[in-house]
Amino acid sequence: MNDPFPWAHATHPDWRMSTALCLAQIEQACRRGAGARATLGLLYLTDHYADAAAGILATLRERTGVTHWVGAIGVGIVAGAAEYIDEPAMALMLADFAPGDFQVFSGKSPPPARDARLPDGRRAAWTALLHADASTPDMAGIVRDMAGKLAGGRLFGGLSSSRHASTQIADEILAGGLSGVVLSENVAVAGRVSQGCQPIGPVHRITAAQGRLLSKLDDEPALDVLLHDIGAPDTLSAPGIVDTRPPRAMAGEPNNGPPAARGERAATVQMLQGTFVGIGKGEAFVRGDYLVRPLIGVDARRRALALAAELDAADHVAFCRRDRQAAQADLVRACTELRDAIERGHGGMQAVRGMVYISCLGRTGTLFGGPSAEMQLIRKQLGEVPLIGLFANGEICNDKLYWYTGVLAAFL
Structure with missing residues (x-):
């Protein structure tokens, strides 16, 4: 059986000290026999180290x-059971993939063609x-296009949350666009x-919708x-548009009707503000990989809903709650399935x-407790x-x- 990949993480105001601490952890793992044949490094840095990223990489x-490294720079990173948010920190891991089984790519170095084959006949x-700059236009379309360039059609990764222009690592420090590493059919990933x-x-079938309006x-x-x-x-039977965004966006809404009616209306609006909408094809709800988008408003006269997403590619929806209990239960579900x-x-x-593990910056803080x-x-x-x-x-x-x-993505 192959050994686990050597990995390390550290935090320190001085990037040189953090790097030294990580290298000491890696060297200790290598003395136990792991990492001797490493060919690819994965590296995540908080943006406190953005200006030093080139020095860290060197x-x-x-x-x-x-020689080859991929990763990204963000406001926060994770390592083991630790989260480093808005503090100087780094995490790295060394993989020993066969040289032909991976290829680092960026705007300067394209990935292998979809139909490329390795000497053993498997797909390259x-x-x-994948890592990308969040400011890149039409990123959802770019992700779909990138998936189409892969024979397996599978991506995992995220958009940098860095407050600096240089956000990615792909054998050098890069800004803009996307980069990462393409893996061959020989590398098992779950x-x-x-x-x-x-x-x-329940999951509902969409029978009338246009753009972002669900009728x-x-x-x-x-x-x-x-x-x-x-x-x-x-x-909400009175004609009009009800804004279901956070309460601060509701400040200008008129209060019509007697006090009791206003209280009932406010309670309903509050429930709507905590509601999200899962959208996708029917089978996506079985797999749990549907998209979740906010409900941004309702049209009480037309009995319609406004979503923060186009509905053209979806044929089913399910209404969802997002709170600590739901977040914890769904993460346990994902870990259990994996x-x-x-x-x-x-x-x-x-x-x-x-x-x-790539998590949303918006999930930090009190969502999980x-x-x-x-x-x-996840560790549990x-x-x-x-x-x-x-x-x-x-x-x-x-x-x-x-x-x-x-x-979550596991190398096996």
């Missing part, structure tokens, strides 16, 4: 002998770890996505279906050599596997760009 390359472009929420009702579900007015699913009274798949296909979690609670929950579910990653401004799994999710 030092790691020199001290480890590993099967899956990819993954799951956690939505951070749970459905509160009918299962041939019934969409607002009526929503109110039924969330158990809210219909206090662990079960690894045990069925690879004999157990001992087959995991390393993991990458406090500092590092998200990573501690999956054990002490080598794991590093990034808090992102958007998460990538397969051919979709997500918000507010966590993407």
Whole structure:
């Protein structure tokens, strides 16, 4: 059995000290026999180290002998059960993929062609770890296009949350666009996505929609279906648009009707403000990889809903809640499904050599209960596997760009 990938993480105001601490951890792992044949380094830095990123990369390359590196810079990173948010920190991992089984790519170096084959006949472009600049236009379209360039069609990764222009690492420090590493069919990767929420009702078929306006579900007015699913009274019968964004956006809404009616209406609006909408094709709800977008308004006269996403590519929706209980339960679900798949296909979690976790920066804080609670929950579910990653401004799994999710990927 192959050894786990050597990995390390550290925090210190001086990047040189953090780098030295990480290298000491890596060297200790190498003395135990791991990492001797490393060919690819994964590196995540908080943006406190953005100005020193080139120096960090050069030092790691020199001290480890590993030439190829990929990663990203963000406001926060993860490593094991630890979360480093808005503090100087780094995390790295060394993989020993065969040289022909991976290729670092960026705007300066294209990935292998979709139909490229290795000498053993297997596909050279099967899956990819992808990092991107969040300011790049039409990133959702770019992600779909990139997935189409892979014979396996599978991506995982995220958009940098860095406050600096240089946001990516692909054998050098880069700004803009996307980069990462393409992996061949010989590299086994298993993954799951956690939505951070749970459905509160059944999946409904879209029967009338245009753009971002959802008019009918299962041939019934969409607002009526929503109110039924969330158990809210219909206090929105008066004509008009109701804004369901956060309360600060509601300050200018007129209060019509007697005090009792205003109270009931306010209670319904508050329930709507905590509601999100899962959208996608029918089978996506079985796999749990549907998109979740906010509900931004309702049209009480037309009994329609306005979503923060185009509905042209979706044919089903499910209304969801996002709170601590739902987030914890869904992360446990994703971890359980991933662990079960690894045990069925690879004999157990001992087959995991390393993991990458990309979580949304918006999931930090109190959503999971406090500092590092998200990573501690993953550690409890999956054990002490080598794991590093990034808090992102958007998460990538397969051919979709997500918000507010966590993407787990295990190298086996």
